[in-house]
Amino acid sequence: MGAFTTMTSKGQLTIPKDVRERLNLAPGTRFFVTERDGLVVARPKNKKLADLAGMLGRPPSGISLTVEAIREAVADAIAEDDDRIKKEWKDSQT
Missing domain, CATH: 2.10.260 (Pemi-like Protein 1; Chain: D)
Incomplete structure (x- = not known):
């Protein structure tokens, strides 16, 4: 080639x-x-993220997540971070 x-x-x-x-x-x-x-x-x-699924093999813990579960975990983490940032900003205003 x-x-x-x-x-x-x-x-x-x-x-x-x-x-x-x-x-x-x-x-x-x-x-x-x-x-x-x-x-x-x-x-x-x-390549899309979904194309890379499984390329590293099974996780050492043996627990694998679906793409939907990963998306939900990321969304939860973003929401928690957003709440933290809002709280820190509010606290800095007082």
Whole structure:
């Protein structure tokens, strides 16, 4: 997998069609670009959080949560933080 491409004067590269198709890259796909051991590494950011579910395996506790349970836990944490911030602001006004 791979092909030659040429960098333009603006630093742009064209990703060959077969590579775009294999990686499901569409116009507007964002990339994280870095250098590693003298190589240019470009990682597409075309994954959603749900796509990453399970990639680390089972948690050490053995308890796994659904995406809905995670969303609910995050919403609860945000609500608690909002309440704390409001209380701190109110206390600072007295």
